[in-house]
Every structure is written in C-alpha cells, then in structure tokens.
Amino acid sequence: MSLVQVAAAIIIKDNQVLIAQRPAEKHKGGYWEFPGGKIEASESAESALARELLEELDIHIADPAEFSEIRFDYPEKSVLLKFFLVTEFNGEPRGLEGQPVQWVAINQIENYQFPEANLPVVEKLLSMSDSKAEY
Numbered sequence: 001m002s003l004v005q006v007a008a009a010i011i012i013k014d015n016q017v018l019i020a021q022r023p024a025e026k027h028k029g030g031y032w033e034f035p036g037g038k039i040e041a042s043e044s045a046e047s048a049l050a051r052e053l054l055e056e057l058d059i060h061i062a063d064p065a066e067f068s069e070i071r072f073d074y075p076e077k078s079v080l081l082k083f084f085l086v087t088e089f090n091g092e093p094r095g096l097e098g099q100p101v102q103w104v105a106i107n108q109i110e111n112y113q114f115p116e117a118n119l120p121v122v123e124k125l126l127s128m129s130d131s132k133a134e135y
C-alpha cells in the first residue's frame with residue numbers, strides 16, 4: 001500500500017490551538033483535525049504546509065517548527081503525518097472550504113474527536129499545557 005505523506009499545522013495563539021472539522025465526504029469525515037494536507041511529489045513538507053494553510057484557512061505562515069512525525073496504518077490507507085508548530089501567521093483563519101474551524105484551549109482538546117493517528121500528538125500537546133508552557 002502506498003504511504004500518503006501529509007503536512008499538518010498546530011497553530012497556537014494565546015494558549016489556544018486552531019482545529020478544523022473534516023468535511024463529511026472525506027477520509028475521517030466529521031473528525032476534528034489539524035489543518036493541512038497531502039505533500040505533493042515536488043514539494044517540501046514546509047512548502048506543502050504553507051500552500052495548504054493558504055488554500056484551507058487563508059493565512060500566510062512563517063517559521064513552522066517540526067513538532068512530531070507519526071506513521072499510522074489505517075485499514076484503508078497508510079499515512080505519514082508531519083506536524084509543525086506554527087505561532088507566526090498573517091491573516092485571520094477562516095474555513096475557505098466551508099469547514100468549521102475553532103480556537104480551543106489546549107487543555108480542552110481531549111474533548112474533540114481526532115483521527116486515531118493523532119493520539120500521540122494530542123497527548124504531547126496536553127503534556128505541554130500541563131507544564132504551563134506559554135505561546
């Protein structure tokens with residue numbers, strides 16, 4: 001099975017993180033996600049991330065920082081998710097594809113349902129909010 005490479009952003013502002021709800025018809029439709037999408041063959045992860053965030057949220061990002069990398073095998077596809085921390089961006093994020101987007105306090109994200117692959121990254125974020133890191 002092919003491995004789909006994905007770049008996704010953990011966008012943080014004032015101790016809140018931006019999450020988006022996946023469209024019903026897509027893989028994992030209805031689940032919350034960290035915005036992003038597939039890395040095209042010609043792109044770096046960082047340039048894919050910048051492109052996807054402009055397409056999906058209408059923001060320009062600067063200086064994404066590697067946060068974690070997760071390989072996960074769903075029954076229907078395998079993904080390599082490259083998560084980046086984004087704290088610098090221009091523009092007010094809005095769901096350009098009609099998807100609901102929401103700022104959520106980091107210590108509340110356990111109340112939202114993410115795709116199974118995201119579990120380690122959600123836990124890492126929660127442990128950072130426990131340790132009172134400020135962004």
Ligand SMILES: Nc1nc2c([nH]c(=O)n2[C@@H]2O[C@H](COP(=O)(O)OP(=O)(O)OP(=O)(O)O)[C@@H](O)[C@H]2O)c(=O)[nH]1
Pocket residue numbers: 004006007008026027028032033034035036037038052079081115116117118
């Ligand atoms: N963006 C994003 N995708 C995720 C996350 N977790 C996760 O398992 N995925 C999976 O990664 C895959 C690629 O994401 P995507 O559907 O956003 O890709 P895309 O924006 O290029 O959309 P497209 O399929 O319309 O071209 C999907 O199968 C999705 O279920 C996440 O937190 N963010």
Ligand SMILES: [Mg+2]
Pocket residue numbers: 035036037038052056
């Ligand atoms: Mg996407």
